[in-house]
Each structure stands twice: as structure tokens, then as C-alpha cells.
Amino acid sequence: MALSAESIHPSLWRASQLARGQGRVVETGYPVLSSELPGGGWPTGALVDLLVQQTGVGELRLLRPALSALAPRPVALLQTPQVPCGLGLAYIGVSLERVIHLRAPKSSDALWSAEQILRAGTSGALIYWTQYVQASSLRRLHLAAQASDTLFVMVRPLAAAQDASPAVLRLALRPSTDGLIVDVVKRRGPAASGPVSISLQPTPVLFSTKRRSMPRPLEETASMQGVVEQASA
Numbered sequence: 001m002a003l004s005a006e007s008i009h010p011s012l013w014r015a016s017q018l019a020r021g022q023g024r025v026v027e028t029g030y031p032v033l034s035s036e037l038p039g040g041g042w043p044t045g046a047l048v049d050l051l052v053q054q055t056g057v058g059e060l061r062l063l064r065p066a067l068s069a070l071a072p073r074p075v076a077l078l079q080t081p082q083v084p085c086g087l088g089l090a091y092i093g094v095s096l097e098r099v100i101h102l103r104a105p106k107s108s109d110a111l112w113s114a115e116q117i118l119r120a121g122t123s124g125a126l127i128y129w130t131q132y133v134q135a136s137s138l139r140r141l142h143l144a145a146q147a148s149d150t151l152f153v154m155v156r157p158l159a160a161a162q163d164a165s166p167a168v169l170r171l172a173l174r175p176s177t178d179g180l181i182v183d184v185v186k187r188r189g190p191a192a193s194g195p196v197s198i199s200l201q202p203t204p205v206l207f208s209t210k211r212r213s214m215p216r217p218l219e220e221t222a223s224m225q226g227v228v229e230q231a232s233a
Contacts, residue, residue, distance in 0.1 A: 024044045024045070024149055025037075025039040025040060025041030025042060025043055025044065026041050026042045026044060026066040026069055026070065026151055027040070027041045027042075027065060027066065027069060028041055028042055028065060028066060029064065029065025029066065030065075030198050032196050032197070032198070033182060033196050033198060036184055036187070036192055036196060037169065037187065038168075038169075038187060038188045038189055041066075042063075042066050042151055042153075042169075043168055043169060044148075044149045044150060044151050044152075045145055045146050045147075045148055045149050045150065045152075046142065046145055046146060046152065046167070046168045046169070047138065047141060047142040047145055047152055047154065047165070047166060047167040047168065048151070048152060048153045048154070048167060048168070048169045048170075048171075049153075049154055049156060049160070049165055049167040049169070049170040049171070049185070049186075050062075050153055050154070050155045050156070050171055050173055051156055051157065051158045051160055051161050051170060051171065051172045051173065051185065052155060052156075052157065052158060052172075052173045053158050053173075053174060053175070055081040055129060055155060056081065056082070057173055057174070057175045057180065058173065058175065058179060058180050058200050059127075059153075059155050059173060060088075060092055060127075061092060061200045061201075062173070062180060062182075062198065062200065063092070063125070063127070063153065064091075064092040064093060065093075066125070066151060067092055067093055067094050067124075067125055068092070068093030068094075070124030070125055070151065071093065071094075071098065071124070072098065073098070073122070073123060073124030073125075074098050074099070074100050074122065074123045074124060075094050075098050075099055075100070075123065075124060075125045075126075075127070076099075076100040076102065076117050076123045076125070076126040076127070077099060077100070077101050077102070077127055078102050078104070078110060078113060078114055078117075078126065078127065078128040078129070079102070079103065079104065079110050079128060079129045079130055080101065080103070080129055081129055084099070084101060100117070100123065107130070107132075107133075110128070110130065111133070111137050111140075111141070114126060114128050114141055114144075115140065115141060115144045117150075118141065118144040118145050118147070118148050118150055118152060119144050119147060119148070120148075121147065121148035121149070121150060123150050124150065124151065125150060125151040125152075125153070126150055126151070126152050126153070127153045127154075127155065128152075128153070128154045128155070129154075129155045129156075130154060130155075130156060131156070131157060132156075132160075133154070133156070135163070135164060135165075138165055138166055138167075139166050141154075142166040142167070154167075158172055161185050165186070167186065168186075168187075168188060169186065169187055169188075170184075170185040170186035170187075171183065171184060171185060172185050176197065178199045178200070179197070179198045179199040179200035180197075180198045180200060181195045181196070181197055181198075182195060182196045182197075182198055183195045183196075184196075
């Protein structure tokens with residue numbers, strides 16, 4: 001009698017089928033995307049790659065349902081391409097009280113900060129924007145993530161899809177007229193049959209005709225050590 005791969009060990013899976021989630025997953029909020037992901041959601045305790053043509057194509061709006069579901073745990077934003085806006089964060093379900101915002105002067109400092117936040121394990125999510133990371137640093141971060149249940153997402157250039165990565169999930173994001181086109185670059189399972197179209201609504205304030213004062217941007221954290229201490233508290 002042939003045994004199924006899962007009955008031998010839960011970490012085993014056949015290349016013809018999606019792997020079963022070994023740990024916790026966070027619902028994506030988009031059924032068409034969830035159906036393409038092992039476990040049916042964003043994996044926590046692992047590295048997830050979002051590969052973009054340019055930052056700001058909608059990566060935070062894509063993560064909106066997951067970040068809302070992780071409340072009230074903190075959300076760490078590392079090396080954001082622009083200073084986050086409190087009004088925009090509120091739209092994606094992240095109040096300023098939950099945000100840990102960190103800008104590091106050097107890439108080595110940013111990598112150190114990401115590792116400390118992951119090892120602290122208190123943040124619900126860590127989103128880290130970066131241009132280039134050595135393979136050894138990626139492996140180190142992935143190992144740190146495995147010791148937590150944090151949703152760890154790295155936003156990197158689309159060109160990085162050509163490089164090897166220990167990430168358990170890699171998605172390429174391309175803008176479309178009503179949201180994003182998502183290509184599954186890597187997952188634990190067979191190759192995806194094609195791209196997935198995700199509809200994303202723009203922030204409602206863009207459609208407002210009322211005069212309003214400019215929202216105060218989220219101020220950058222002055223001390224890296226202070227951020228790590230906050231994450232560890």
C-alpha cells in the first residue's frame with residue numbers, strides 16, 4: 001500500500017501538489033490569491049519575497065487584510081522608500097500606535113535591525129524594503145524568522161527574481177489598471193498556471209473633494225537601539 005508523503009512526515013510534499021502549511025498562515029483577503037498559496041495564506045515564521053518593478057506599486061495595500069488581522073501586534077516598517085503617512089497607514093488598518101518605523105544609515109545596520117526584530121518575536125509583521133542583499137544575509141534572516149511567528153516580507157527589485165533565495169514564497173508584482181498582476185515565482189508546489197489579477201482600491205482620501213490639512217507624516221525613529229528595545233518590550 002502506497003503511503004502519502006504527508007503521512008511519512010508533515011514537511012514532505014509532492015511536486016505536483018501544494019505543500020500543506022506547517023505553521024500558521026495569515027489570510028490574504030483575496031481568495032484567488034489564497035488558492036495559489038500553500039496553506040491558503042501568507043506564511044509566518046518564514047521569509048516572503050515581494051518583487052516589484054518599483055516601490056509603491058501597491059505592496060502595502062496588498063498586505064492590508066493581513067496587517068489588519070494581526071492587530072493589535074506591532075508592525076515594523078524598515079527602510080521605507082518614503083516617510084509613511086499616518087492617514088495612509090490608517091487606511092490599511094495600521095494605527096500609528098502599532099507602527100515601529102526604522103531608517104538605518106547603512107545596509108548592515110538595517111540587516112542587524114531586521115534580525116533583532118525577528119528574534120524578539122513580538123512584532124506581528126516586519127516589512128523590509130531593500131535593493132540588494134547577499135545570499136548569506138538572506139539565509140540568516142530566514143533562520144531568525146523561523147524562530148518567530150512574525151509575517152516577514154522583504155520588498156525587493158523584480159530583477160532579484162533571477163537570484164536564489166531561501167524564501168518559501170516569492171511573488172512578482174506588476175501594476176495593472178485596477179490593482180496588481182501577481183506572478184508566483186516560487187512556492188512549495190508546482191509552477192502556477194498563470195498570473196493572478198488582484199483588484200486594489202485606491203486610498204479613499206484621493207477621491208475627497210473637501211479641503212483638508214496635510215496629514216502629519218510619521219516621524220522617523222532617531223535611535224535604532226530604541227526601536228529594537230520597543231520591539232523587545
